[in-house]
Amino acid sequence: MHDGWKIVVGLAVFVLLVTSPLVYNALSAEKASVPELVKPPNGAPECVEDAAWMRASHMDLLNDWRDIVVREGRRDYTSGLTGTVYDMSLSKTCMGCHSNKDEFCDRCHTYMAVAPYCWDCHVEPEEVS
Amino acid sequence: MDRTRRRFLQLAGAGVVGAAGGTALRAVAREPEAPGSVESVQPQAGISRRWAMVVNLKAVERHHSWDRIIEACHRAHNVPHFSSAKDEVKWIWTEEFEAAFPSQEQPYVTLEHHDRRVPVLCNHCDNPPCTRVCPTEATWKRESDGIVMMDWHRCIGCRYCVVACPYGSRSFNWRDPRTGLEEITKEFPTRMRGVVEKCTFCEERIARGLEPACAEACEHGEIVFGDLEDANSEVRRLLREHFTIRRKPTLGTQPQVYYIV
Amino acid sequence: MLEKALTGPKTYWTWIGVLLAVIGVGVGCWMWQFREGLTITGLSRDVVWGFYIAQFTFLVGVAASAVMVVLPYYLHDFKAFGKITILGEFLAIAAVIMCMMFIFVDMGMPIRIFNVFLHPTPHSMMFWDTVALGGYLVLNVLISRVTMVAEFKGAPPPRWIKPVILLSIPWAVSIHTVTAFLYAGLAARPFWLTAILAPRFLASAFAAGPALLILLAFIVRRVSSFDPGRKAIDALAVIVTYAMVINVFFVLMELFTALYSDIPEHVHHFQFLFTGLEGENTLAPWMWVSVLLAAVSLVLLINPSTRHRESTLIIGCVAVFISLWIDKGLGMVIAGFVPTPLGKVVHYAPTAPELLISLAIYAVGALLVTALYKIALEVRGHLTT
Numbered sequence: 092m093h094d095g096w097k098i099v100v101g102l103a104v105f106v107l108l109v110t111s112p113l114v115y116n117a118l119s120a121e122k123a124s125v126p127e128l129v130k131p132p133n134g135a136p137e138c139v140e141d142a143a144w145m146r147a148s149h150m151d152l153l154n155d156w157r158d159i160v161v162r163e164g165r166r167d168y169t170s171g172l173t174g175t176v177y178d179m180s181l182s183k184t185c186m187g188c189h190s191n192k193d194e195f196c197d198r199c200h201t202y203m204a205v206a207p208y209c210w211d212c213h214v215e216p217e218e219v220s
Numbered sequence: 221m222d223r224t225r226r227r228f229l230q231l232a233g234a235g236v237v238g239a240a241g242g243t244a245l246r247a248v249a250r251e252p253e254a255p256g257s258v259e260s261v262q263p264q265a266g267i268s269r270r271w272a273m274v275v276n277l278k279a280v281e282r283h284h285s286w287d288r289i290i291e292a293c294h295r296a297h298n299v300p301h302f303s304s305a306k307d308e309v310k311w312i313w314t315e316e317f318e319a320a321f322p323s324q325e326q327p328y329v330t331l332e333h334h335d336r337r338v339p340v341l342c343n344h345c346d347n348p349p350c351t352r353v354c355p356t357e358a359t360w361k362r363e364s365d366g367i368v369m370m371d372w373h374r375c376i377g378c379r380y381c382v383v384a385c386p387y388g389s390r391s392f393n394w395r396d397p398r399t400g401l402e403e404i405t406k407e408f409p410t411r412m413r414g415v416v417e418k419c420t421f422c423e424e425r426i427a428r429g430l431e432p433a434c435a436e437a438c439e440h441g442e443i444v445f446g447d448l449e450d451a452n453s454e455v456r457r458l459l460r461e462h463f464t465i466r467r468k469p470t471l472g473t474q475p476q477v478y479y480i481v
Numbered sequence: 482m483l484e485k486a487l488t489g490p491k492t493y494w495t496w497i498g499v500l501l502a503v504i505g506v507g508v509g510c511w512m513w514q515f516r517e518g519l520t521i522t523g524l525s526r527d528v529v530w531g532f533y534i535a536q537f538t539f540l541v542g543v544a545a546s547a548v549m550v551v552l553p554y555y556l557h558d559f560k561a562f563g564k565i566t567i568l569g570e571f572l573a574i575a576a577v578i579m580c581m582m583f584i585f586v587d588m589g590m591p592i593r594i595f596n597v598f599l600h601p602t603p604h605s606m607m608f609w610d611t612v613a614l615g616g617y618l619v620l621n622v623l624i625s626r627v628t629m630v631a632e633f634k635g636a637p638p639p640r641w642i643k644p645v646i647l648l649s650i651p652w653a654v655s656i657h658t659v660t661a662f663l664y665a666g667l668a669a670r671p672f673w674l675t676a677i678l679a680p681r682f683l684a685s686a687f688a689a690g691p692a693l694l695i696l697l698a699f700i701v702r703r704v705s706s707f708d709p710g711r712k713a714i715d716a717l718a719v720i721v722t723y724a725m726v727i728n729v730f731f732v733l734m735e736l737f738t739a740l741y742s743d744i745p746e747h748v749h750h751f752q753f754l755f756t757g758l759e760g761e762n763t764l765a766p767w768m769w770v771s772v773l774l775a776a777v778s779l780v781l782l783i784n785p786s787t788r789h790r791e792s793t794l795i796i797g798c799v800a801v802f803i804s805l806w807i808d809k810g811l812g813m814v815i816a817g818f819v820p821t822p823l824g825k826v827v828h829y830a831p832t833a834p835e836l837l838i839s840l841a842i843y844a845v846g847a848l849l850v851t852a853l854y855k856i857a858l859e860v861r862g863h864l865t866t
Contacts, residue, residue, distance in 0.1 A: 140255055152254045159258055161371045164362065166427055171255025179258075182406060212372065212409040214298075306525030319823040349668050355607035356596040376596050377589015379529040380607055386669035386822050392529055392589060394520035413518035414589030468822075471668040 126202045129194035139184065140172050153181060153209075181213045190216040269365040270346075270448040271421055272476040273435070274458045275339055279442045279480075282335050286314050289339070292437035293419070298410040300393075300400025309391040309400070311419040312341040312434055321467060321479075333481065339443070341434075342389040342419040343467060343475030344368045350381035350390065359416075365447075366476065367421045375415040382416055386468050387475070390418045421445075448476070482633060485859040486852035492704075496851065500844045507841015510834040511586055519589060522835040525827065528818040532831040533587035535814040536839055537580050539689075539806055540846075541660045542682060544576035544617065546690020548653035549720050555646050561712035567857050568701070568709075569694055570625040573653075575849035577618045582842045606662045613656045620649045625853075633860050657682050664817065672750035672817045675738075681731040682809075688724035689805040691717045692798035699795065701854060707863035718794055722782040725801055729775055732808075750816045759826040764815065767807050774804035 107114075116123070138145050140152065156179040159165050168179045177184050189195045192215045200207065293299070293312050300309050314337035318325045321338070344361075348368050351360050358375035361368050382390040396413045404410060408424065411417050422432035430436070435445040446455035455478075458464075464478040489497075514521050524531050547569035553559035554566050585591050602608045624646050631638035661679035668674065695717050698709045739747040752758050757765045781787045781797035788794055820826050831839070858864045 144255065148254070155254055157373055161369070161373065164364065164369075164423065164427065165258055167259050169257045169259075171257070182409065208412075211412045214404055214406040214409060216406060304520075306523075307520050308526045315823060319825065322824050325824075353605050353607065353667075355602050355605040355611070356600045357602050358596075374593070374596055374600065375590065376593045378584075378587075378607065379589070380605070380663075382529045383817075384667050384669055388527070388822050391526055393518065394524070395518040413520075416589070473668070 123202070126198035128198050129191065131188035131195075132190060133188055135188045137173055138188075139168070139170050139175075139177055150207075153185075156181075181209060182216070186216050268449060270476070271344065271365050271367055271426070272446065272448045272455055272478065273341075273421075273432075274444045274446075274455050274464065274478045274480065276442050276444065276458065276462070276480045277336060277338065278462075279440045282332055284337075284440075284442070286337060286339050289434050289437045289443065290314075292433045293422075295403075296405055296422075296425075296433040297408050298397070298401055298405055299417075300397035300410075302395070302400045307394045307400075309393060309397065309417065311391070311417070312339060314339050321465065321481075323468065323470065324465065338479065339434075340387065340389070340467070341477065342368060342385075342421075343387060343473070343477045344419075344421055346474035346476060347472055349384045349386065349471075349473055353380045353384045355380065362423075365426075367423050367426075368418075369423065370417060370420055372409075372411050372415050372417070377414040377416065379416060386471055386473060390416050392416050482629060482856050482860060485856045489855065493851075493855070497848065500848045500851070503844040504841045504848070507838045507844070510837045510841070514586070514834060514838065515591070519587075521832060523830050523832045525829065527821045527825065527827040528815065528829040530587070530814055530818070531829055532810075532835055532839055533583045535810045536842070537583035537587070538660060538682075538814060539810040540576045540580045540583065541614070541657050542686025542805075542809065543690045543693060544573045544580060544614075545653045545657040545683070545686045546694070547573035547621070548650050549687050549691050549724075550694070550717070551646065551653075552650050553716070555643070556650065559716070561710060561716060564707075565694070565698060565709045565713055565717075567625060567628065568697060568854065570621050570628075571853040571857065572690075572694060572697065572850060573621045574618065574625065574853065575846040577614055577621070578849060579842050579846040580614060581618075582845060583839070586838055586842070606659060606666065610656075610659045610663060613652070613659050617649070617652055617656050620645065620652060624649060629857065629860060654683065657686050669822050670817045671746045673813075675735060677731055677734060681728065681735070684724050684728035684731055685805045685809060686724075688721050688728055689802050691724070692721045692801040695721065695798050696795065696802070697850070697854075699791070701858065705858045705863040707858055707861065714794075715789065718782065718788050718798075721798065721801060722779075722788065725775070725778060725782060728805070729779065749820050753819045753826070754812050754816045758820065761819065761826045761828055763828065763830055764812060767811055771804045771807035771812070774800040774807075778804060 145152070156168065160179050166179050168177045169175070170177060186192070192210065290310075290312050294301070294310070297311065299311050302308060317329060317333045317336060317338055320340050344367055346361075346366060348361055351357075351368060354360070355378065356374050356376055358371045359368065359381050360371075377392065379392050382392055393411055393413045393415055397410050398404070401410065422430070422434075425432060432443075432445050435443045438444075444454050444458060446453035448455060448459075450456065458480065459478060462480045464480050466475045466478055468475075510521075522531065522533075547566075550562045550566050550569040554562040585594065588594065597608060597611050624642060627642045628638050658679045661682040664670070664673035665675065665678040695714060698714065698717075701707050702709070736751065739751050749758060753761065754764055754768050756762065778797045778800035781793050781800070788797065815829055818827070818829070855864065
């Protein structure tokens with residue numbers, strides 16, 4: 092392989108490029124801070140389900156709610172945590188408590204660089220003009 | 221290309237397809253169910269409904285304005301208003317008699333009928349041609365109560381349903397609807413640009429035991445909403461006592477908006 | 482073999498460069514459309530399908546027309562077509578990809594395109610159209626690749642490809658039939674609600690597609706040493722002639738039913754097309770040009786001497802192609818919407834961005850045909866590069 096060194100150099104450049112975000116983070120003095128979530132201003136003691144479960148799976152819950160409400164026309168959800176019956180609605184139920192999207196929802200989403208487009212349609216409470 | 225290089229590319233391509241397929245499979249795979257539960261049966265099980273509307277044009281004067289009623293619907297559902305006619309989105313509006321009932325067109329129609337504006341909306345047909353054509357079932361007829369529903373999460377915006385509707389009841393969002401909304405009703409979502417929308421017989425209000433917004437806004441009983449399966453309902457009474465016509469009846473769509481003319 | 486598309490003389494790269502520039506402009510316009518919405522097109526609440534879908538409809542026909550060379554060669558052993566089946570298959574691939582692109586740019590929510598596969602809906606003709614087109618693309622890619630590789634190696638193709646090729650014959654007919662079914666089953670649109678729509682689609686496809694193939698074969702003959710042969714061209718020309726005659730006959734049948742019955746619902750759409758309605762007559766001049774070109778093409782093609790002479794054959798094929806493009810790519814779709822189901826006459830004309838995006842998709846098709854034809858020609862040794 093006469094040109095083998097070109098491949099090795101190319102590979103090395105590739106590895107450096109791909110790992111550059113990790114290297115940058117490791118070398119930078121200021122650590123990215125873990126997002127701090129502001130609890131609901133209305134002081135509700137519990138969420139619809141257990142907070143740890145919600146952190147991991149709220150998207151699954153919302154997808155299930157979406158399909159059940161829109162496609163089956165059923166709206167009442169009985170919480171596995173408390174037995175309370177909730178209206179399956181992002182804007183009315185979830186954001187009835189978590190009414191400040193910037194201080195709650197966006198904190199983790201921005202940190203994780205995800206951009207769910209729920210709010211292109213579903214109205215945030217603060218947004219009503 | 222020599223054999224080994226081609227082999228390498230084939231293997232690499234297969235690898236990419238395999239990885240992509242694996243990711244897709246994982247996405248579609250069963251996720252853990254929520255700990256809570258949803259009512260296991262339909263509300264008020266065992267009762268089948270057939271929602272319908274009777275528009276009583278005789279209940280109001282010839283030059284009755286339907287604007288307030290239209291506004292009640294459009295406001296409740298964040299239906300946008302645009303200055304450009306080609307981007308228009310509307311769930312309920314009025315047409316002149318000939319346009320609402322082309323099969324009844326004739327040169328000697330009464331002045332009464334000629335001058336009168338007729339409110340038109342989705343007819344929630346019992347045999348809807350629009351749901352037949354939707355490639356994703358983003359619009360479908362609910363078997364429980366006959367409402368022709370919209371799923372704005374699933375709609376791909378192909379507009380086939382708009383093409384198939386014989387009544388022009390459906391609108392497409394050619395642009396972001398929020399640019400056409402001054403006030404947003406927060407209880408109901410807006411839609412986004414790229415999906416088709418129409419009247420849904422206020423299914424979200426019916427679920428809470430309310431009337432559709434247009435019917436509620438009527439002060440003279442000009443729009444009456446009810447259940448055709450209930451022989452004692454107001455709609456059934458009106459249909460027994462008055463002659464009614466429907467739009468384009470020969471097409472076999474079985475529209476469920478009846479007009480007392 | 483694919484690398485053969487990456488080498489070429491200056492003319493080749495200039496042509497590729499022009500195509501890429503057109504594509505670039507179209508991509509820019511499409512990104513604007515993706516952000517703003519389809520409001521930047523000329524479409525409206527009443528005319529919801531327009532130029533994009535009309536191009537899709539026309540190109541499905543071109544894609545299906547590959548069957549007109551495959552069928553005689555593989556089913557009837559018509560040896561003269563042996564050298565040009567690959568040109569037909571490559572044209573079909575490019576046409577199907579253009580079809581898919583026209584659908585994609587017309588969708589309101591293109592990011593949700595996989596919903597058609599995640600939620601298959603057998604009662605929708607659009608679902609079946611997706612299946613049919615996708616399958617046709619796979620078939621043609623497979624067939625063309627396997628036969629090309631076999632030619633490259635100088636060996637006969639594997640036996641299992643024969644049933645696949647035979648499958649592509651009814652499949653080609655089905656893709657354009659199901660596309661016609663998109664239109665022909667709609668109670669709301671009396672202009673399209675006719676049993677003859679699918680036969681008309683097929684007839685016009687089998688005229689326009691082979692006409693284009695003849696023109697492409699002549700171009701290929703200009704730029705390479707490949708000669709499809711007198712017999713192949715003559716046979717294709719006969720196919721174009723019969724298909725065009727049948728297509729014109731079908732159009733006349735439609736005109737009779739509509740005009741003799743004098744039912745306004747049917748008459749008005751033809752009036753809109755040919756004379757204009759309530760002042761709306763954008764399409765009328767186009768339709769009459771289409772009629773004129775159809776007449777010219779029939780004269781040139783039916784007459785054996787003008788059909789045989791290459792100069793007049795070329796004029797005839799160009800006339801067929803443009804006439805049928807106007808008929809399907811402009812008239813047929815738009816006239817279904819005017820007048821509206823409520824009897825109103827509305828205006829539609831494509832906007833500049835709409836046309837630029839469409840032009841870019843055609844440029845992608847041209848790019849594919851160029852690259853694929855170059856590969857085929859080089860594999861056969863007709864290009865000295």
